[in-house]
Amino acid sequence: EHGNQINRYKCLLSKTFGSNQYNGLDIYQHLSDDKKEQQQKRDETACWGAVNSIRWALRDEPGELDLSKYTIHTAYLKTDWFNDDDWHTVRELEKAPKVNTYVDGPEFLSLLLSCREWNNPILMSFVDYLSSKIRATIEHSCFGEHYEDIDGHIRFNIQDTAIAQRRFLQTVFNQPNHEAPFMADLKQHVENIDDLYVYGRIDDASHTHTIQHGSSFGTPWSLMHFWDRSLDRTVDADYWGFQNTNEDNLTVKPYMFWRIDKIKEGPVLSLRYYTWWEKGAGDNGESNTCSYKTRVYNYIKEHILSLEKISAKLEAINKLYCCTADKGDICSEGNLYKQYENTILQFKLNKILIDWNDADKRAQFISLIRELNEELTKAMEKVEWERVRKGVLK
Structure with missing residues (x-):
């Protein structure tokens, strides 16, 4: 659905039918005055076509069609x-x-x-x-x-x-x-x-x-929320307003998620951290609206991933899929770049999926990932993110 389609259709049909079933819906609230007028004209034409189609389907003669007795039924x-x-x-x-x-x-x-x-x-x-x-x-x-x-x-x-x-x-x-x-x-x-x-x-x-779900240059990606989204803004800020908000007014609870994507070597499962990053802010990407991003990201890397229970899970996953023919680990840590999304952890899925029919190995991998997810959640919940943002907690 896009453009408030369903409510728009219901409201227009309600007016077309001469009923009050959906008259209370404001279907043009997101449009400017000039675009609102254009959309209203298109909708009037669509309503006229709808009435003619219904009249033909019901075999009613012009002037005899009483649609007020009908109920609008929405089938998604x-x-x-x-x-x-x-x-x-x-x-x-x-x-x-x-x-x-x-x-x-x-x-x-x-x-x-x-x-x-x-x-x-x-x-x-x-x-x-x-x-x-x-x-x-x-x-x-x-x-x-x-x-x-x-x-x-x-x-x-x-x-x-x-x-x-x-x-x-x-x-x-x-x-x-x-x-x-x-x-x-x-x-x-x-x-x-x-x-x-x-x-x-x-x-x-x-x-x-x-x-x-979404796609990047025609390639699909999917993500599952790991940590509540805040978009690094106060609750009452408008969607884009946080970009120009003073850092003191920003929230810092990290928006994190597990994402399925692909890199040059093949499919990967990544743990990513998203926040606003001001473009053109210099080589180090720092500015008055994103300097805390580096502090938050580094805190996660240095204090969360280094916890004994978490590092043990990562080591166990690497050990589960290591063999002499492989170069490098299954799991690796990411880097902080000047962009909105940054990878914290990344699991290469080629070897994991090739061995997926190995029931024992599959069960161990799933168990380790779930335990890792649980430990990450516990660790994140304990952090005083406001103090991290201000640089007090390092």
Whole structure:
């Protein structure tokens, strides 16, 4: 969803129907006056088209259409899987005391399969397409699967698809899903459809973290929040206002996350720290709005990562995957650069994914990562970040 789409559609349809169902929504609040006028004209045209379409569908004559008796029903539909942003939208829809529903790929396919007796060639063609799309999603979600590219380099699904990255984060960090009971009913129609990691309801448990997805130059990335986002600003500052705020007014609780990405050597799992970094502030990147970033970052590297329990976990992960043929460790520490995101820890996933079918090694890796995550969280919670920012705690 973008541009307040759903609320805009509901409000416009409400006006078109002559009902008061959604008249209270302010759908143009984010637009300037000139853009608001342009958008209103486009919306009026869309409403006129909607009325004509409804009139045709109901076979009503002009002037006889009474839409005030109808209820607007919002169906949030995706023909594939729902990410966390989609579930956020669904939850927002559920807050409104109106009739709403949401449908993902398998649910939509189940609905279409109930209409097989229609024997409509267009419908059945789409059913075949949707079935193949869902199968492909499940296949691509197998993050350990790999192949050789045209240059003979090994590539993993986790490098190419967001769903594989998501499933890896869910598996490693124990992010639960609700079960989707309708999946079993589809198994007779679509092979390998019963995969609840891919198609399942997001659990509302307190230990469930948000997983976000995006792409950089066409390459997908995914991240899972490790530490609450503050964007290094006070709560009442506007989104961009913190960039020009005096350092004394900034919050410093680090925004940290685990991120799946790729580097030249292949896919990696990184622990990253994000904060505002003023560009053009000199070679050392220091300025009145970002000097504390260096202090916070260095404190994490020097005081958190060096803790005995944390360094022991990192050493154990390196030892788990070391062999004479390998050069360097699986896990390495990052460096502070003049940019918004900086890597604190980085795990190269090539060796880890190649050995993923080794059940014992896989279980040890997952256990070590979860223990590492827990120790990091405990250590971060104990730090007086305000004192770190001011340079009192070094």
